[in-house]
Amino acid sequence: MIEVKGLSKFYGQTKAVDGVDLSIGKGELFGLLGPNGSGKTTMIKMLTGQIKPTSGTLKVHGVDVLEDPLRVRELIGVIPEQETPPSFLTAEEYLYFVAKVRKMEHYEEVCEKWFEFFDFGDQKTSLCKDLSRGTRQKLMFAQAFLHEPELAIIDEPLINLDPVMQRKVKDFLRGYVKNGGTVFISTHILEIANEICTSIGIIYRGKLVHTGRLDDPELKAKNLEEFFLELVGKRKGIPKDILEESPKGISALA
Numbered sequence: 408m409i410e411v412k413g414l415s416k417f418y419g420q421t422k423a424v425d426g427v428d429l430s431i432g433k434g435e436l437f438g439l440l441g442p443n444g445s446g447k448t449t450m451i452k453m454l455t456g457q458i459k460p461t462s463g464t465l466k467v468h469g470v471d472v473l474e475d476p477l478r479v480r481e482l483i484g485v486i487p488e489q490e491t492p493p494s495f496l497t498a499e500e501y502l503y504f505v506a507k508v509r510k511m512e513h514y515e516e517v518c519e520k521w522f523e524f525f526d527f528g529d530q531k532t533s534l535c536k537d538l539s540r541g542t543r544q545k546l547m548f549a550q551a552f553l554h555e556p557e558l559a560i561i562d563e564p565l566i567n568l569d570p571v572m573q574r575k576v577k578d579f580l581r582g583y584v585k586n587g588g589t590v591f592i593s594t595h596i597l598e599i600a601n602e603i604c605t606s607i608g609i610i611y612r613g614k615l616v617h618t619g620r621l622d623d624p625e626l627k628a629k630n631l632e633e634f635f636l637e638l639v640g641k642r643k644g645i646p647k648d649i650l651e652e653s654p655k656g657i658s659a660l661a
């Protein structure tokens with residue numbers, strides 16, 4: 408579903424993404440993990456055709472992102488980092504707008520299902536500017552999946568959602584890939600990746616330092632947090648004794 412070869416993006420001296428090779432199959436729920444500033448958002452921007460790589464090739468569902476970014480955008484659903492729906496549309500208008508862009512027929516029913524799923528039908532005629540952050544995130548989620556894309560690319564999927572909604576979204580994502588969809592998420596939160604992903608990639612300073620399945624015996628023998636901290640913590644020069652003495656939340660430091 409995603410084929411990336413020798414992908415790099417440099418901003419002046421900054422190597423945001425540096426020579427990444429990555430292959431993600433249909434039906435995977437792939438998690439891109441990495442510390443702040445490691446290149447996750449830059450990867451997503453290239454995959455979605457928002458920025459051009461400095462070098463390398465990338466294909467989504469067999470379509471070259473550089474040659475035909477519009478076709479790629481038809482095939483995918485995206486929730487970009489920290490993006491919110493337009494303030495001047497109501498929740499319902501926004502979903503209808505997206506449905507029309509996606510050339511969907513009978514979209515009213517589909518939109519209604521999403522309002523039900525996220526339990527905010529009573530706010531569908533509210534302007535997006537008046538919705539809570541969590542509800543705006545729900546709306547972003549709904550717009551990404553409205554047309555049942557081949558591939559959904561989501562930056563921090565559970566951000567701003569309460570525990571009940573988090574559970575629903577996790578179950579939904581698991582079901583989506585079981586039914587043949589593919590999902591690419593980027594997250595700092597290792598617990599989320601551990602719970603829902605089938606495979607992961609760890610990016611550090613623009614380089615992909617690990618890829619593999621979550622049921623890989625090497626990973627299972629430790630746990631994801633330990634594995635991540637060993638890989639990234641050492642590279643960042645965090646002394647091992649600090650890693651060992653720190654509370655569970657040390658992943659926030661990475």
Ligand SMILES: Nc1ncnc2c1ncn2[C@@H]1O[C@H](COP(=O)(O)OP(=O)(O)OP(=O)(O)O)[C@@H](O)[C@H]1O
Nearest residue numbers: 418421422423441442443444445446447448449450
């Ligand atoms: N437009 C830009 N101009 C210059 N440098 C940039 C630009 N966008 C990103 N960078 C740099 O590229 C590197 C990777 O940034 P990126 O946003 O991809 O990281 P990230 O892993 O998504 O970080 P975070 O987890 O903090 O969101 C960082 O050093 C960042 O400062």
